[in-house]
Every structure is written in structure tokens, then in C-alpha cells.
Amino acid sequence: xxxxxxxxxxxxxxxxxxxxxAEIILANTYHLYLRPGHELIRDLGGLHRFASWPHPILTxxxxxxxxxxxxxNKIEEQGVRFRSHLDGSQHMLTPELAxxxxxxxxxxxxMAFDDCTPYPATVEQARASxxxxxxxxxxxxxxxxxxxxxxxxxxxxxxxxxxMYPELRRESAQFLAAxxxxxxxxxxxxxxxxxxxxxxxxxxxxxxxxxDKPRYLMGVGTPDELVQYVALGVDMMDCVLPTRNARNxxxxxxxxxxSIKNAxxxxxxxxxxxxxxxxxxxxxxxxxxxxxxxAREILxxxxxxxxxxxxxxxxxxxxxxxxxxxxxxxxxxxxxPAR
Amino acid sequence: xxxxxxxxxxxxxxxxxxxxxAEIILANTYHLYLRPGHELIRDLGGLHRFASWPHPILTxxxxxxxxxxxxxNKIEEQGVRFRSHLDGSQHMLTPELAxxxxxxxxxxxxMAFDDCTPYPATVEQARASxxxxxxxxxxxxxxxxxxxxxxxxxxxxxxxxxxMYPELRRESAQFLAAxxxxxxxxxxxxxxxxxxxxxxxxxxxxxxxxxDKPRYLMGVGTPDELVQYVALGVDMMDCVLPTRNARNxxxxxxxxxxSIKNAxxxxxxxxxxxxxxxxxxxxxxxxxxxxxxxAREILxxxxxxxxxxxxxxxxxxxxxxxxxxxxxxxxxxxxxPAR
Numbered sequence: 001x002x003x004x005x006x007x008x009x010x011x012x013x014x015x016x017x018x019x020x021x022a023e024i025i026l027a028n029t030y031h032l033y034l035r036p037g038h039e040l041i042r043d044l045g046g047l048h049r050f051a052s053w054p055h056p057i058l059t060x061x062x063x064x065x066x067x068x069x070x071x072x073n074k075i076e077e078q079g080v081r082f083r084s085h086l087d088g089s090q091h092m093l094t095p096e097l098a099x100x101x102x103x104x105x106x107x108x109x110x111m112a113f114d115d116c117t118p119y120p121a122t123v124e125q126a127r128a129s130x131x132x133x134x135x136x137x138x139x140x141x142x143x144x145x146x147x148x149x150x151x152x153x154x155x156x157x158x159x160x161x162x163x164m165y166p167e168l169r170r171e172s173a174q175f176l177a178a179x180x181x182x183x184x185x186x187x188x189x190x191x192x193x194x195x196x197x198x199x200x201x202x203x204x205x206x207x208x209x210x211x212d213k214p215r216y217l218m219g220v221g222t223p224d225e226l227v228q229y230v231a232l233g234v235d236m237m238d239c240v241l242p243t244r245n246a247r248n249x250x251x252x253x254x255x256x257x258x259s260i261k262n263a264x265x266x267x268x269x270x271x272x273x274x275x276x277x278x279x280x281x282x283x284x285x286x287x288x289x290x291x292x293x294x295a296r297e298i299l300x301x302x303x304x305x306x307x308x309x310x311x312x313x314x315x316x317x318x319x320x321x322x323x324x325x326x327x328x329x330x331x332x333x334x335x336x337p338a339r
Numbered sequence: 340x341x342x343x344x345x346x347x348x349x350x351x352x353x354x355x356x357x358x359x360x361a362e363i364i365l366a367n368t369y370h371l372y373l374r375p376g377h378e379l380i381r382d383l384g385g386l387h388r389f390a391s392w393p394h395p396i397l398t399x400x401x402x403x404x405x406x407x408x409x410x411x412n413k414i415e416e417q418g419v420r421f422r423s424h425l426d427g428s429q430h431m432l433t434p435e436l437a438x439x440x441x442x443x444x445x446x447x448x449x450m451a452f453d454d455c456t457p458y459p460a461t462v463e464q465a466r467a468s469x470x471x472x473x474x475x476x477x478x479x480x481x482x483x484x485x486x487x488x489x490x491x492x493x494x495x496x497x498x499x500x501x502x503m504y505p506e507l508r509r510e511s512a513q514f515l516a517a518x519x520x521x522x523x524x525x526x527x528x529x530x531x532x533x534x535x536x537x538x539x540x541x542x543x544x545x546x547x548x549x550x551d552k553p554r555y556l557m558g559v560g561t562p563d564e565l566v567q568y569v570a571l572g573v574d575m576m577d578c579v580l581p582t583r584n585a586r587n588x589x590x591x592x593x594x595x596x597x598s599i600k601n602a603x604x605x606x607x608x609x610x611x612x613x614x615x616x617x618x619x620x621x622x623x624x625x626x627x628x629x630x631x632x633x634a635r636e637i638l639x640x641x642x643x644x645x646x647x648x649x650x651x652x653x654x655x656x657x658x659x660x661x662x663x664x665x666x667x668x669x670x671x672x673x674x675x676p677a678r
Contacts, residue, residue: 006630006631006634006636007627007630007631008631008634008636008638009638010636010637010638011637011638011641012638013638013641013642014622015618015622031634035630035633035634036605036626036629036630036633040605040606040626043606044606044608044624044626045608050624050626050627050630051627052622052623052624052627266375266379267379267382267383269383269384279354283353283354283391284391285383285389285391287375287379287383287389288346288389288390288391290375291345291346291374291375291389292345292346292347294374294375295345295347295370295374297345297347297349298349298350298637298640298641299347299348299349299350299351299352301637302350302352302637302641303352
């Protein structure tokens, strides 16, 4: 899922996203609550109409952002008290408000409000954070059902926490599975931990989460992580890497990532990736993209975002195709069959 | 002509420019000479291939930029000595080098090197600057012819100077007309002077310049100036206004310009201009564009650039159509027939 935090996937238009075959985008509750405000978006017909994206939208609950972006945040049982990173105004985001905001936005998939466990955390800290996440998941579900539940046109996903402790991940997945929600997300991954720990935590959760419901791994990942986690049974992922790296001149190719600012590309008339079928590789050279990047032209961000998103979406298309054909997916450190 | 100073019309792709019906873009000798270098672009097959723009390109001679952008510039009879605004390196741009750079870039229309007269200037200063421009035009033409002239695939335009003195403008136009160049430009306009002065200066030059050759007014202008100058007989104009204003949230509409950041657009579900046929007006609301602008999303620059360029190109299309039909063009302060 391309990430459109503030109702825009950075540096790419909705028409281009459609042409790239993007089927769903992610938007952010915290950001849109603060600006332009969920009530304004609701009054304008909801996020689909506001952003002119007549396709699925998933909103995250804001739990991650109240910590990573806002100043003076404080967790209470009721929710999280924080100051806006925009104007310093005071707010409190609760499970009930997170659901209210997401329903006002009118997203197709909405997330329960969670307490994103930082890394590192002791097992006691991770347990406390996980149990709070469970209580907040129940309040989120109660609030969602009171507003009409699936009749609102939305599906509610719960979020598994548990830090880097597989036994907690398993317990969290069991707790949420028992709530019979529309789908399940695995949060608190890619927060600075070594790859083996996230892998083990995700595997523990996937062991327990029902296989007939969507399983969404939040905030992941690199191109090889996409392959790795799909092989483990993950259905959905979102990550800012393709778009953020594009703006920083880091381009994904079939031969690995390249940094377009590298001087060796100055006179390189070849495309970013000869094996890529995107319109940027069809039309522009590495030399031109490097020039645009060096000259800080906005077009660098535009073209490079297009290319990187094509790479990511194409990887996912190939994985889907391999699964449909029953082929084996590559997996670092061994080969496991497609689920 | 949309302005693509550094081989990119800011915030819009070449494919979009083609879809908008842009037939020619302008690129800048000074900027491309400094970065990435005209020799690199020549070695990569020229500017058309480098920028993937297989349509006409006009390059200006750099005379304006060595003054407006570089530090420590100094006019000598030989040329202009300056320090790069990028790295402080010392250079001297001469008529001969300006032609060499433009031929290396491979532009379709290239400009003689000129001394852009500032405003205000005494009649003596304006005359000295004009006469230098004439000597430099002769050196530019000699250099161009020695390199093959029109056999290089390029057309050389001379630039009329003369400040805000109609008699000097007339004299400059006569001098250049006698050189029988491929076309003629009027420079040194829109440099801070009141509109009446530029109008009078341009009219004086147009009186003299041959009507069977392209007449290009440099660096102009607002939408009403487009109409005004076409009515006077101008064939070509370039201006950063549509693209620069777009990035600053100032949008041109059939009802005049609007500032999209204005709070009254926060909940406005209508298009930027209901009378506009562009894809941005077809798909997005003022409320969404205002949100993107307030959130400093790159997409704001992209969509707004698209809209403003559509407005400008559409104005020129309508003017061409009116001329073909022999209709009267509107002109502030009176009505004059299409030429």
C-alpha cells in the first residue's frame, strides 16, 4: 500500500497511482484529524471524494504518530494526551475518538487504537503495553459496533502488539482472534530492532491469527522483506520506503538499490533499471534523473516516486502471480512454499 | 512557452506537457552551462534527448542570468565575467561562448548574447547597453555562421534592447532587422518598469521588426499581457508566472487569479475554475488543493502547475483561433483588430 499520510501519496497524482495499478492507499488519522480536520472531510463527502480516490483506503489509528510526532505526549488509561506538532494545541486521542475520526473520514479499513510498544522494552513493559492495546481494542470495537459496525461500510482490524517477545505476540494474536474482527494487523515492528527479532515476532503472531482473514504487517518494508513476509503469510503491507527513498534519490532496481546522486551516473544514458517496465525507465536516463536530483528539481521527486512505486507494486504483483501458480517464493535463509 | 530553466519545467513531466499541448519549451544557457555542463549534454545526444523532449526547444543566451543570479559580475567589451552562483567558480560568458553552448545543447531556436538594460537607466546608459548588444549580436551571428549557421539545425534570433526609450527601441530593431536573422526578440522588458513604458517600448520595436519573421517578447507576462501583446503583433512569449505562481498557490482562472491558501476555500468543493477543461479541475476541489498547499505537499505544486499552464496554453490557443477567424482581440484601453 502506498502511503498517503496527509491524503496525498507524496509527489504522485491519483491518476498516476491508478495507472501504476495501486489498489489501495493508506491515510493517517493523526494527521488528518489535526489538518484539515475529520469533520471538514466528512462534510465534503469523506476522504474518497476529498482526495479523489474512488478506490479502497485504509486509515491507521494514529497510535504510532501521537508518539513519534507530537510533543509532550502522555499515555493514560483513557487514551493519549498530546500537543499538536503543528500548533502546540492540546488534544487527547482515545480509542473512541480514533474510531469516530476514521468513520468520519469514511475509510474502507479502519484500525483499532493501539499502544505501539517501543524497542527496546522489557517483557513487563511489553506486556503492559500489549494489555493496554487489548483493552483499547475492545473499546475500539465497542465504539465501532455502536456506530453501526460493518453497516458503516468499514472493516475494523485489531492490532497485535507484544514487542519482540514471541510468547506475547502469540498471546496478543489469540486475544484479538477471539474478538472476531474483520482482519488483523501486526504493529510495533520496524521500530529499530534487528531483523531476526521482528521475523520471530511476526511468525509467532501469524501462527495464531486466522488464515481466512486479511493479515496486515504495518510499516514494512524493504523489497526483500516484502518477499519474506508474503512467504510467511502476510497479505498486506504499507511502507514509506519507496516514496521517501525516491525523494532522497535512492532507487530500487532488479539489481538492488542505487543512489542516483552518485557521480558515476552523470553521463549514464541508460534507464534506472533496464528490466523495469515503468514509464520513467522508458523515457528518461540515469544522467537526466541525476541532473534533476542535483538541481533539486521537483520533477526528480515525481519521476523517482513513480519508478519506486512501480517496483514495489510490481514485486507484489509477481508474488500474487507466484501464489496463484503455486510456485515457491524465495525466502532468505531457506525456501518455504507459498501458503 | 513554458519555462524549463534547468531542462525541466518545474513540477510537471514531459508527458503531461505533451498532453497539455505545449509545443515548445524554453531552457537556459547560463544554468545548463554551469550544471550539468553543455558538453555533457552534447555527449548525451543534445538537450532534446537528455530531457526527453522531442519537440522544439528555445534557449536564451544567458545574458539576463549572468546579472540576476551570479555574484561579482562585470561587463567588459569581450563579454561578462562572473562567478557561478553554485560554487563561486570564475567564468566569462561571451557572444562566442553563448553560441557554442547553445549549439552544443542543440536547441531549435537560439538567442544572440545581449546586454540586458536594467530599469531605470538614463538614455546614455540605455544607448551604451544597446550598442553593446548590437556588437554582441554581430559577433553572435558571425560565430553562428562560422559553425554552419542554419545547417546546424538552429535558428538565430537577435534581441532588441533600448531600455524604455521608444526611439532607441526603433533604432535597435532597425539595426537587427538589417542583419536578416531568423527571428527577433524584444528583451529588457518586465524588469520592474510601469506597464505603459514597456508597452510603448514594445510597440516601437514591433513597428520596425519585419512582420514575416517570428517576433518574441521575452519574460512576459500576465494573462492580460498575453492578450495585449498578441494584439500588438507578438508571436511568442515565455514567462515563469504560471509555474512559479502555481508553486506559491496563486491560480489563474477565467474570473481572475485566486490565492488557494485563502481560508474561504477550506470547505469549497468546487473546482479551481468551473470554466476550465483541465484534468485538475475535472478531478480535484479547491478544498483539497488548499489542504495540499497548507500541508506543503509536493502534489500541490504538481496539480497547480498543471492547471496554470493549461490556462496559459488555452489563452494562446484561443488567441490563435481568433486570429485565424479574423476576429478582434480584446485590448485594454481600446480595441485593435488582430494583425
